Amino acid sequence: MTETTAQQDPTPQRPAHTDDPEYAANLRRATLASSVGSALEYFDFALYGLSSALIFNTLFFSDLDPAMGVVAAFASFGVGFAARPLGGLFFGTIGDRIGRKWVLVVTILLMGGATTLIGLLPTYEQIGIWAPVLLTVLRLAQGFGAGAEQAGATVLMAEYSPVRRRGFFSSLPFIGIQLGTLLAAVVFTFLSSLPEDVFLGWAWRVPFLLSFVLILVALFIRMRLRETPTFVELEKHEQVAERPIREIFTKGFPGVVVGIGLRMAENGGSYMFQNLALAFVAGTFIANPVDRGVATWGVTIGSLIGMGTIPLTGHLSDRFGRRAVYRFGAVFMLLYAFPAWWLLSQGDPATVVVVIALGIGIAVNTMLGPQCAMLPEMFGNRHRYLGVAMAREISAVLGGGLAGVLGAYLLATSGGNWLLPAIYMATLALISTASTFLVPETRGRDLLRLEDAVNVSTDEGHDRDADLPVATAAR
Template sequence: MAELASTARIEPTEARKVAFAAFVGTALEWYDYFLYGTAASIVFDRLYFATEDPAVATLAAFASFAIGFVARPVGGVIFGHLGDRIGRRRCLLVTVTLISVVTGLIGLLPDFVSIGLAAPLLLTALRVLQGIAVGGEWGGAVTLAVEHAPPEQRGRFAALPQIGSPVGTLLSSGGFYLVAMLPDSSFDAWGWRLPFLAAFPLLGVALYLRRRVGESPLFERMLAEHDRASVPALELFRTAWRQVLIGVAASLIGIGGFYLLTTFVISYGSGTLGLPKSLMLIATLVAAAAEVVTLIFGGRLADRFSPGKVCLWGGVVSALVAFPVFWMIDTRNPVLVVIAVTLGINCLSIPYAVSGSLLAGLFPVHLRYSGVAISSNLSGTLSGFVPLAASALLLAGDHRSWPVAALLLTLALITALGGLLGHQHTRP
C-alpha cells in the first residue's frame, strides 16, 4: 500500500504491541461469539427453544445464531463511521466492552422453564447486541494492526488478529468440554453458564492491553491533512462498491466455512451420527490448535506472494477437500472425524489468514475502517445462515451429507474468485 510506504517511520516495538493487543481483543471477541455457536448446538435448542420436535428446536437455535450475523453490518457501519471519523483506538475500547458485557449477561439469563417466551426473545436481543459489537471489532483491530505495521510485513501483522479466532475457539470449546463433563442435570442447570460468565474477568485483561496502545499513525496523519469523509459508508458504496463485493467474496470461506465445520458439524456429529459431544468438541480443539500454525504461515506467504494469490490458492485447496472431509466424518471413526475437521478448518484458514491484509489493501485510509468492517460483515451476514442452510440441506437430502459438502465447495470457489479479483484491485 502506497500510504504505508509514505508515512513516517513506524517503530517495530509499537507495531508488535498494537498487534498483540489486537490479537488479545479478537481472541476475547471470538471466544464470546463462538460460545454462542457451541451453545446453540448443544444447549439453547433444549433450554430456550424447546419444542416437541428436536429438529425444529435446532433450526430455531441456529436461526437465533444467524440473527447475530444480520446485526454485524449495522455494527460495521456504526463503528466504521466512528473509526474513520474519531479514531480506531476509541472504537475498539467500546466494542470489546460491549461484546463482553453482553456475553456475561447471556450466562445470567433465565431459561424457557423459568420465564417462558421471554427467554428466547431476550436471548435473541442479546445476540443482536453481540453482533453489533463484533461488527465493529474485527475491522478496527485489523485496520489498527495493518496501519502500525512496517510495509513489508503487513501480512504477518494482519494475521495476528486472525489468530484470535482459533484461540477463541480453544477457549470456548475447551470451556464447554470441561463443563460437559458434569452430570447432565448440573450441566443444564448451571454448568453451561460458566464459560459465558468468564467473559467478565477476561474483559479486564483486554481493556488493560488496549488502553496501552496508541492511535494509528496513518489516521493521525489523515486528521492533520483534514482528509475525512463526512459519511464514510456513503462514499464507500459510491466510489468503492466493487472492492466491497470483492471483500465479501474473499472473506466467505473463512467465516461461513468455519461455522459450517464447527457449529453445524458439532450438531451433525452428535445429533445425526450419534457421536459423543465430547468427541466433536475435541475435534474443534485439535483443529484450532493446528490453525494457529496455519495462520502464522499464511501471513508470511502473503508478504512473499501477495494476499490475493494466497487467498486464491486457499480457496482452491478448500474446494478440493470439501467432499473428502464429510466422507471421513460419515465413517463415525473417531480418529478420522478429528482428522477431517482439522483438515477442513486448516485449509479454509489459508484464505482467512490473509483476509485482513487483503481487505485493508482494497480501501484508502479515509475509508479503510468502514471498508474492512462493512465488507467482512456483509460476508459474515451470509455466513451466519450457513449452519441453518446446512441443516435444511441435511433434512432435504434425507440426512445425507453430500448437499452440505456441495455447499462448502461453493463457498470455497467464491472465495477463490474473490482472491483472484482482490489481487487485481489491491493497492500497490
C-alpha cells in the same frame, strides 16, 4: 491547495523506522490490543456456536422436537450475524471519522457485556417464551458490537505493521481467534463431560460469565493504545472523510463486493466446521452419533493447527503475494468439501476429529492468514475502516450466518443427507476462488493512498515503496 490536489498528494512525513523504540512499543501494544479483542470475540462466538449445536435446543427451545430445536438454535445464532453489518456500518463510520482507538474500546464493552449476560439468562423451563426472546436480544447486541471489532483489529494492525512484513504482523492478532476458539472448545469439552443434570443446570453458564474477565483485560490494554499513523496523517492533512458512508457506497462499493466474495469460503467454512459439523455428527442426523465431547476435540485441534498456519500463510503472502496464498486455501476447501462431509457421515469418532481439525486448521486458516493484510490494503485511507467492516460483516451474514441455520434446515429436511452441506461448502469455495481473480495484488500497497486497489490497475496496486525499510503500514 484545492481539496482534489490534497487528496492526490498528501505529502506525508516519513514514519519512524523499525528500530525506533517508541514505534516498537506502539506495535507491541497494537498487537496485544488486537489479539485480546480477537480472542474475546471468537471465544464469544465459538461458545455460542457450540451451545447452539449441542445444548441451546434443550435449554431455550425445548417446546420443539429435537431436530427443529437445533434449527431454531442456529436461527438465534444467525440473528447475531444480521446485526453485524449494522454494527459495522455504525462503528465503521465513527472509526473513519474520529479514529480507530475509541471504537475498539466501545465495541469490546458491548460485545463482551452481552455475552456475560447470556450466562445469567433463565431457561425456557423457567420463564417460557421470554427465554428465547431475551437470548435473541442479547445475541443481537453481541453481533452489533462484533460488527466493528474484528474490522478494527484488522485495520489497526495493518496500519501499524512494517510494510515488507505486513502480512506476517497483521496475522499475529488473529492467533487470538484461535485462542478464543480453543478456549471455548476446551471449556465446553470439560463441562460437557460433567453429569447431564449438572451441565444443563448451571455449568453451561460458567464460560459465558468468564467473558467478564477478558473484558477487563482488553479495556486495560486498549486505553493505553495510541491512534494509528495513517489516521494521524489524515487528520494532519485535513483529509478525514466527512461522509464515509457515501464514499463507501460509491467509490468503495466494488472493493466491498470483492471483499465479500473473498470471505465467503473462509467465514462460511469456519462456522460449518465449528458448528454445523458438530450438530451433524452428535445429533440425530447420522445412524451412529459421536459423543459431543469427542467431536469438540476436532475444533480444539483445528485451533491449535491454526495458531501455526495463520502466521505462516501471512508470512508466505509477504513473499509470494496475497492472491496466490488465498487462492490456494480456497481451492483446497473446494477439493476437501465432498470427502470431508462423506467421512463425517460415517460416524467414526477418530475420523470426525481429523476431518474437523483439518477443515479449520488448513482449509479455513490458509485463507485467514493473507486476508488479515489483504482486506485493509484493498481500501483507501479515507474509508478503510468502513470498507473492511462492510466486507467482513455482510459476508458474515451471507457466509457464516446462513451456514448454521440453512445447513441445519437442509439436513433436517433431507434426513441428514451429507451431500447437501458438501455442495453448499463447495459453492462458497468457488465464490472465493473466483474473487481472487477480481482484485489486483495488494502486497506492500501504500496505505496512505486514497483510492481503492480494485479501482486501479494491477501494476498500480503494488506499492512503489514496498521495499523501503519503513516501520508503519502507511508507506
